Amino acid sequence: MRLFIFCISWALARATVSRLHHHVTVIPGSFNIFVDKAADEIGNTAEDAIPAVSRMLMQINETAAAAAAPTTLDRRQFGLPKEFYDIPPEVLFTGTIGNAALWQEALTNDARFNGSTVNQIFYRTVAYLQKAENGSNHAMASIKSAVSYIGQGLGFLHIYPGQFDQPQAAVPAEVIVRISPTPQQTIQSFGASGAWWPNYLKDFPPAQQKNLSSLLFSKDWLQLSGYRYNLGASGDNDSQAVFTPGRGVESFMLSDGSYDWLRDKSGVYYLNAAQDAGVTSVVAFVNAMPAALTAEKKPCGTTLVAETIPAFINYMTEVLAHFSRQDIRIDYISPMNEPKNKFPACNQEGMAVQTTDRAAVYDHLRAALQTSTTRDIKIMGDETSQIASQALVEYETWLPAVLATKSIDAISVHMYDFPDDALLIGYRQLVANLSLPGPPPPIKMTEVSTFTTAKDVHAPWGKTGPKIFGPEYDPSIHSALDMARMIWQWLTLVNAESWDWWTAVSNKMPCSPTLVPGCATKFDNTTSSAFNDGLLYIDPQYATTKDYNFYFPKRFWVFKHFTNFLRPGAVRFDIPNGLLPYGTVAVAAKNTDGVYSAIFVNRNVTEQVITMELPGGSGGGGGGGKIVKAVQTTDLFDFETILPLPVVAPDGIFKITLPAKGVLSLQFTVGAPVSTRKRAVGGWRSKVHRLFIERNEDGVP
Numbered sequence: 001m002r003l004f005i006f007c008i009s010w011a012l013a014r015a016t017v018s019r020l021h022h023h024v025t026v027i028p029g030s031f032n033i034f035v036d037k038a039a040d041e042i043g044n045t046a047e048d049a050i051p052a053v054s055r056m057l058m059q060i061n062e063t064a065a066a067a068a069a070p071t072t073l074d075r076r077q078f079g080l081p082k083e084f085y086d087i088p089p090e091v092l093f094t095g096t097i098g099n100a101a102l103w104q105e106a107l108t109n110d111a112r113f114n115g116s117t118v119n120q121i122f123y124r125t126v127a128y129l130q131k132a133e134n135g136s137n138h139a140m141a142s143i144k145s146a147v148s149y150i151g152q153g154l155g156f157l158h159i160y161p162g163q164f165d166q167p168q169a170a171v172p173a174e175v176i177v178r179i180s181p182t183p184q185q186t187i188q189s190f191g192a193s194g195a196w197w198p199n200y201l202k203d204f205p206p207a208q209q210k211n212l213s214s215l216l217f218s219k220d221w222l223q224l225s226g227y228r229y230n231l232g233a234s235g236d237n238d239s240q241a242v243f244t245p246g247r248g249v250e251s252f253m254l255s256d257g258s259y260d261w262l263r264d265k266s267g268v269y270y271l272n273a274a275q276d277a278g279v280t281s282v283v284a285f286v287n288a289m290p291a292a293l294t295a296e297k298k299p300c301g302t303t304l305v306a307e308t309i310p311a312f313i314n315y316m317t318e319v320l321a322h323f324s325r326q327d328i329r330i331d332y333i334s335p336m337n338e339p340k341n342k343f344p345a346c347n348q349e350g351m352a353v354q355t356t357d358r359a360a361v362y363d364h365l366r367a368a369l370q371t372s373t374t375r376d377i378k379i380m381g382d383e384t385s386q387i388a389s390q391a392l393v394e395y396e397t398w399l400p401a402v403l404a405t406k407s408i409d410a411i412s413v414h415m416y417d418f419p420d421d422a423l424l425i426g427y428r429q430l431v432a433n434l435s436l437p438g439p440p441p442p443i444k445m446t447e448v449s450t451f452t453t454a455k456d457v458h459a460p461w462g463k464t465g466p467k468i469f470g471p472e473y474d475p476s477i478h479s480a481l482d483m484a485r486m487i488w489q490w491l492t493l494v495n496a497e498s499w500d501w502w503t504a505v506s507n508k509m510p511c512s513p514t515l516v517p518g519c520a521t522k523f524d525n526t527t528s529s530a531f532n533d534g535l536l537y538i539d540p541q542y543a544t545t546k547d548y549n550f551y552f553p554k555r556f557w558v559f560k561h562f563t564n565f566l567r568p569g570a571v572r573f574d575i576p577n578g579l580l581p582y583g584t585v586a587v588a589a590k591n592t593d594g595v596y597s598a599i600f601v602n603r604n605v606t607e608q609v610i611t612m613e614l615p616g617g618s619g620g621g622g623g624g625g626k627i628v629k630a631v632q633t634t635d636l637f638d639f640e641t642i643l644p645l646p647v648v649a650p651d652g653i654f655k656i657t658l659p660a661k662g663v664l665s666l667q668f669t670v671g672a673p674v675s676t677r678k679r680a681v682g683g684w685r686s687k688v689h690r691l692f693i694e695r696n697e698d699g700v701p
Contacts (some may be wrong), residue, residue, distance in 0.1 A: 189228020506534025
């Protein structure tokens with residue numbers, strides 16, 4: 001029994017820590033609610049539970065401070081109320097301390113501080129423990145098997161494992177789902193990068209090259225609104241080349257410092273295709289500066305030094321000016337990518353940029369762009385790879401400086417530690433803190449992929465933490481639903497204005513679908529070279545098999561829900577999670593044409609029936625409205641139009657069934673009478689699709 005109570009206390013303390021340091025999630029009285037739950041679990045009164053929870057929280061704070069700075073243990077570093085400062089340990093861990101008012105005061109005080117003085121101690125501890133525990137997703141299992149006091153402490157002091165704090169409706173059938181009337185961020189784009197697949201596509205027949213442009217950019221298919229062009233670093237006479245085939249991208253700068261604008265033809269081809277299709281957010285991103293500018297004369301394994309910054313900036317501005325002369329529009333330039341890692345093994349282009357040099361890069365770039373042809377190009381950064389161990393502990397060294405000089409227009413960040421909800425809420429708050437006294441800049445999530453699926457593991461919510469990064473090929477709905485929830489995280493918890501998948505096309509299938517029938521649809525977690533990294537796949541042995549087809553994982557169709565229904569300029573509105581059944585999340589937005597979209601993600605193995613009220617219904621004044629489109633993607637259906645459409649009552653109320661293990665999107669208008677709609681045909685029904693070369697020469701599928 002003692003062990004059980006101890007484990008529950010650790011669990012409660014971990015969740016309370018999330019609310020202390022990610023204070024944006026806390027509302028008045030939440031501590032009392034939390035304590036009531038603790039009392040129920042422990043089988044005691046709330047009065048008895050308060051000191052237990054408080055003691056465990058303070059013990060975690062003490063341990064965190066000791067881990068981050070063993071010689072300076074000061075509870076004031078955590079922004080705790082003054083009543084805690086001078087409490088002797090023997091009183092702290094035996095007497096009754098803490099109440100809702102004190103904790104709310106702590107949160108209020110914390111909010112007044114810049115993140116560098118309050119949150120950073122905790123965040124550095126998270127990073128320290130991430131190295132020690134490596135983001136284990138097994139801490140909960142360790143608690144259940146009662147391994148050790150230290151293991152339990154690490155498990156809950158660490159921000160992982162994948163614990164989600166989102167409330168869910170206790171009895172969904174008795175709840176009406178309503179869209180919050182308060183507008184949130186304006187959506188800018190959903191996109192993917194042009195790395196490194198153009199190096200393969202140049203070998204494909206012209207018809208298939210055109211077909212791919214249609215698949216990625218046309219209204220009939222994915223209709224990406226964002227595209228990241230990789231500005232390459234590989235020269236014509238490098239001392240060392242990128243050894244992984246296809247990952248070296250031709251730089252326009254030659255070894256003698258001159259420019260050859262005919263290089264990277266395939267990459268530029270798809271850059272033009274994106275622009276011709278009306279993609280509204282085009283980014284040029286840099287993995288490394290040209291090999292010609294480095295002391296080592298290679299495109300990888302280098303570190304940018306201060307003396308080289310001017311030449312590096314000049315190179316980028318020369319390329320951007322050239323694109324401008326060619327009527328190629330670039331909206332953003334991103335001068336570094338995952339700057340913590342210089343990729344010394346040269347498996348890809350890479351360049352480290354010290355945190356102390358990052359502000360100088362952005363400042364110099366801003367000044368250099370102030371010419372007639374490039375002044376409208378915006379700057380984003382710093383494309384850091386992970387939230388916990390990098391963004392949270394590095395931002396304070398460069399972000400406030402570039403915000404002060406107005407040298408950056410948006411924050412771009414990756415999520416390769418696959419953060420949980422509490423961590424992302426804390427990340428958003430840290431950006432807000434570091435931006436004071438001004439507003440925070442827009443946040444763009446610009447890269448993620450290569451995670452193992454949540455199939456049969458934490459299935460209702462997925463997995464989090466760095467350990468899920470790794471080889472696996474899962475073309476099924478399971479991996480696609482993982483991606484969908486990640487999109488939901490960034491849109492609703494961080495208020496990100498853009499969300500990008502890593503690569504549009506991948507050859508990282510476990511085998512050739514031509515040589516091994518069924519390969520494209522088969523789950524594989526044993527082949528080390530197979531990854532969940534593409535929206536589309538090609539035969540890895542196409543050069544031998546002459547298979548130039550494109551293979552569609554469920555990820556393509558689920559992403560299409562977001563790219564098609566949340567268009568640039570759409571204003572997002574919350575659908576509170578507390579109104580939804582367990583295991584479901586939702587995103588809603590009003591597009592520029594006045595049509596609303598709502599996307600529901602159901603991770604449950606069963607259908608979920610919800611009752612929804614359109615904006616302007618009986619609960620908000622007015623009435624009417626109509627559903628104009630309903631589309632689902634499941635294990636059986638790919639972006640299938642659902643008919644007949646749900647019937648909306650005059651008061652704006654209707655029922656909808658969310659498909660099991662699927663995504664459902666609705667489009668609707670409000671404030672108009674319900675009208676009938678003729679039955680239409682739409683959607684595909686199969687587990688995987690191939691787009692064959694037998695198409696017309698215009699490349700229209």
